[in-house]
Amino acid sequence: MREVVQQIFLLTGTAVRASPGRAAICLLEMVGTLITVLSPLWLKVLVDGAVAHDRGAIVLAVVALMVSAGVAFALTLAGNHARIGLAERAGFEFDRQIAELTSRIPSLEHQERADYLDQLEVIREQRSALGNALRFLLVLVRSMLFSVATLVVAATVEPRLLIVMVAGLPALIGTRYRYRWKSDAEQASAARWRLTRHLGELVTSASAGMELRIFNLRGEIRSRLRRSVDAAGAPYVAADRKSALLSFAESAFFLLVAGLVIGWLVLDSTPGTVALAIAMLAGLQSAAVQSAWMAAHAADSLRTAGRLLWLRSYAARVAREQYAGTLRPPTELREGIALEGVSFRYHGAESSSLRDVSLVLPAGAVVALVGENGAGKSTLVKLLTGLYRPTGGRILVDGVDLTEFDVEAWRSSGSAAFQDYAKFEFSVRESVGVGLLRSFDDASAVRTALHRAAADELEGSLPAGLATQLGPTWEGGVDLSGGQWQKVALARALMRQEPLLLVFDEPTSALDAPTEHALFERYAAAARAGATRGAITLLVTHRFSTVRVADLILVLSDGEVAEYGSHEELIAAQGHYAALYHLQAAGYR
């Protein structure tokens, strides 16, 4: 119950904040249209007046009926307009909240964990229910108030009409079942909708388009898409079918009881009372249908609000439990970064991706991180950049636990470039400039970063230089080659001139080996020149020609440290590294 109250507060509070004026008009409409509750009473006065030839009663009843219909009509018109505007504004506000909450969470877990992704998928799918929530709730309350008021009016005239209340009970009880069926269907469909969206992106995206054509996969993906849509819709169809059957049974019961009550009234009541009973029952019936509809929609909104509240509390929990640090990171490193028994296991994974890793990345060092695919290199990078917290052990920066630092400040003090870089489809200047927001618009800083990424020629090769829009789907936009996109991402990372921890997680895989080697040699030289601040450079690469530029080489194997030392030491040790090095060297000969 507490949760439902919180959900209602979230929905109504957000809608009222999004557009207070429109929310007030909607409320006025709801209260105003309640005057139509009295219509059956005026009808009774009219019929009894006509039977008794009472002209005064007839005029009074006709005027009252016209006034209440006119007021209700005017309010409904104003309300319709306000509701559409309110739904739009509240919808934007919820979209903003969802985007902000998702992007504010410092960890990556919610974007990689299947069950969290399913929750986010349902929120995304159902978010239109959030914008319309106030409308659903208001109409639901109005229909219920209308039903209660109708019964009160009727009871004052003819107590036997209260028996009709009994007829509404099954519908009330059925609402619980309908809610549960729909909620289960949403949960069961979430992963299937995600798959559908993924397949939809495959058939529409240009990058997948090449392989779909080369491998003649378009028919296969289309038929998977059809199956996936059917599978995703199936739980909803089943839930709707059960709900429809239940509604049919409820309506049949209502009509049966209502028919019996009217039959009883016909035996011993005035024509006016019978007219009142029929009008009231018709009103009740339509209020019941409307209530059922609105209850279903309001339930959708409440469930989605519940998921949004879950996202809020998840974000707060992550911030509280994993990212509560407030310390400013040091401006220079004296000792370096020490890993003490660091382990990490992804949620739901059968084994750990890192196991008991203990070593020191000394201040001022250039460290290369090598290992086979799946050895745990990127996972280690995620831990060092604070994207995940170790599930065991700790990471110390000059003796201070990494979790003690304010995570945003820690990330601002470093920089990173990844193999799976983001393609910011902005102008070239912005796409690079976002690496350092305060120099976002500084063309000369962007040119320096491009120079450091060995991409000086890029500006001259583009139609509008740094102002060129990236992304061929935008007006005047151009696409870049894989290597050029990587250089833009690299330049972005190099906007920060003196990062304390500079991570290159295979950001140059699209470049040829000599270019990568030359680049890293340059960074290593720059890092050594600036080593007075103790900055650490971490290079993740599969190319052993690049590895040689590092002071220290860390070899990971199946999540564990296999070897750690200088190139000369590891060659002399004749171990894993030496074997891989000689193998690649032989390949280049």
Ligand SMILES: Nc1ncnc2c1ncn2[C@@H]1O[C@H](COP(=O)(O)OP(=O)(O)OP(=O)(O)O)[C@@H](O)[C@H]1O
């Ligand atoms: N988000 C994730 N959820 C579950 N398991 C993951 C996730 N990311 C990586 N793993 C698993 O963790 C292990 C280490 O992966 P990681 O990406 O760190 O390897 P890597 O050394 O960087 O590999 P590569 O050289 O191919 O980039 C792998 O077994 C991988 O399947």
